[in-house]
Amino acid sequence: MNVAIIGSGGREHALAYKISESPILSNLFIIPGNPGTSKCGTNIILSLDDFKSIDNFCKDKEIDLVVVGPEAPLVAGLSDYLRGIGVAVFGPSSSAARIESEKSFAKKIMVENGISTAQYREFTSDEYGEAKKYLQEKTYPCVLKADGLAAGKGVLICEDMKTALKGLDELFLQNKYGRAGNKIIVEDFLTGEEASIFAITDGENFICLPSSQDHKRIGENDTGLNTGGMGAYSPAPVVSDKILEEIKTKIIKPVLTAMRESGNKFVGCLYAGLMITNEGTKVIEFNCRFGDPETQAVLPLLGGDFLKLLYSAANGNLDKEAVTYNGGCSICVVASSKGYPEEYINGYEIKGLNNINCPSVIVYHAGTKQDKGKILTNGGRVFGVTAFSLNKDYKFVKNIVYQNLSKISFEGMYYRRDIAHMVLKK
Numbered sequence: 001m002n003v004a005i006i007g008s009g010g011r012e013h014a015l016a017y018k019i020s021e022s023p024i025l026s027n028l029f030i031i032p033g034n035p036g037t038s039k040c041g042t043n044i045i046l047s048l049d050d051f052k053s054i055d056n057f058c059k060d061k062e063i064d065l066v067v068v069g070p071e072a073p074l075v076a077g078l079s080d081y082l083r084g085i086g087v088a089v090f091g092p093s094s095s096a097a098r099i100e101s102e103k104s105f106a107k108k109i110m111v112e113n114g115i116s117t118a119q120y121r122e123f124t125s126d127e128y129g130e131a132k133k134y135l136q137e138k139t140y141p142c143v144l145k146a147d148g149l150a151a152g153k154g155v156l157i158c159e160d161m162k163t164a165l166k167g168l169d170e171l172f173l174q175n176k177y178g179r180a181g182n183k184i185i186v187e188d189f190l191t192g193e194e195a196s197i198f199a200i201t202d203g204e205n206f207i208c209l210p211s212s213q214d215h216k217r218i219g220e221n222d223t224g225l226n227t228g229g230m231g232a233y234s235p236a237p238v239v240s241d242k243i244l245e246e247i248k249t250k251i252i253k254p255v256l257t258a259m260r261e262s263g264n265k266f267v268g269c270l271y272a273g274l275m276i277t278n279e280g281t282k283v284i285e286f287n288c289r290f291g292d293p294e295t296q297a298v299l300p301l302l303g304g305d306f307l308k309l310l311y312s313a314a315n316g317n318l319d320k321e322a323v324t325y326n327g328g329c330s331i332c333v334v335a336s337s338k339g340y341p342e343e344y345i346n347g348y349e350i351k352g353l354n355n356i357n358c359p360s361v362i363v364y365h366a367g368t369k370q371d372k373g374k375i376l377t378n379g380g381r382v383f384g385v386t387a388f389s390l391n392k393d394y395k396f397v398k399n400i401v402y403q404n405l406s407k408i409s410f411e412g413m414y415y416r417r418d419i420a421h422m423v424l425k426k
Helices: 010-019 051-060 071-076 078-084 103-112 125-137 161-172 241-261 294-301 306-314 394-405 421-425
Strands: 002-007 027-032 065-068 120-124 142-146 155-158 183-188 193-201 206-208 217-219 223-226 231-234 268-277 280-287 302-304 323-325 329-336 361-365 368-371 374-377 381-389
Touching (some): 002 051, 010 027, 010 294, 010 306, 010 361, 103 120, 103 280, 120 125, 125 161, 125 183, 193 241, 193 306, 206 241, 381 394
Antiparallel strands (some): 193 268, 231 329, 361 381
C-alpha cells in the first residue's frame, strides 16, 4: 500500500513510525512532515490548505490511504475533498469534526443522549454583559473554554471570580484566541482523575486502544497555564476494566450512534477526554483525531498491524483483530521552548539526538526543522521522548525516559520532571 500522512507534529511522527512497521506498506509519504518523519518515509512539502495539490499528489503516487493527523485540515474539509475523488481517508468529515471544532455542538450531543458531562452555559461575544453577570454569581472554581479550535490552549481553569473575569476579557475583548473565542462555554469544574481514550471506528463498529493520561498544565504538580500537553503515560490504571466497559457502552457507543443518525457519521479516531469522578465517568471533551502527546505513549504498546486497522476503518469494515495490546507500559515526556505556551523563540540547535541508542526509547520530533545539517527548534513543543517496556513497571520506564532526555539539550529547553506522578503515587 501507498500511504500519505497529513501533518508535521509529534503525533504525525508517532503515526509514521508505527505505520512504517506494517508488512503491507509499500511507500509512506508525510505531508509536510518534519526531520523525524523523514526517517520513516518521504517528506513532501505541500501546504495543507492546498487541497488541489494534495489531490494531484495522491493521483500521481497512487495513494491507497490518507491518514489526517491534525484537527484543522479535518475541520476545513480535507477528508470530504479526498473522498470525493475516490481516495480512502482515515479521518472524519468536516461536519463530524465539529465534535471538536464546536464545543457547543459536542455539549448538545452529550446532553441530548444522556452522556455524562459537566453542567455548562454558553455565551457569544455580544452577550458579554450576561456572561460577566453569570461569572459574578457563579460558584468557583469553574472552567472557561473557547468554543472553537485554539490548538489545545483555549481552556482556562479559574479558581476565583477575578481570574474568570480576566479570562472573559481575554476571550471576548482582547480576542486572545481569535474567532475561536467568539463563543465560549462556562463549565462547572470537575474533580477527579483525568484519562484519555482513543476509539478507532468505521462509523458504527469501534475498538478502544490502551488508555492514557495527559499532563496539560505547564508546571509540575499540575500548575500553571494549559498547554497542548507536556507528557503522557499509558495505560492509565484509573481506567479499570469495569470503567472501560462503562466508557464503551455509555459514552463511545451512544455518541457514535448519535453522530451517525444525525447525518454526521464519524470515521476515524474519536478521542474522549474523561474525568473519573466519585459520581462516575464524565466527558471533558471530544476530539476528532489522535491526541498529542498521548499518541506517542499509546502506539508503542500495540502489537499487530496498525496500518491494517486504519485502512479497515477508512473502508467501512473495521478489523477488530488487527492490533493487540502488548501488556506493557510507556511514558512520554515533552521538551518545550522557554516561554511556551505563550511567546517563545525558535531556531536553537538541538544537541544530543544521536546519543539516544536504547531500543526501548523513541524520540518523536514535533517542533523541529533541519537547516544546513543541523536540527533546530521550530515550535513550542519541540520533541517528546518516549520509553516503553513489555512489563507494567512504570518506575523503571520513568527512569529510562528521564535518563535519555537528559542526553538532549537546546537553549531554554524546559520539561516537567513529574510526568506519570499519579500512577507512581499508587
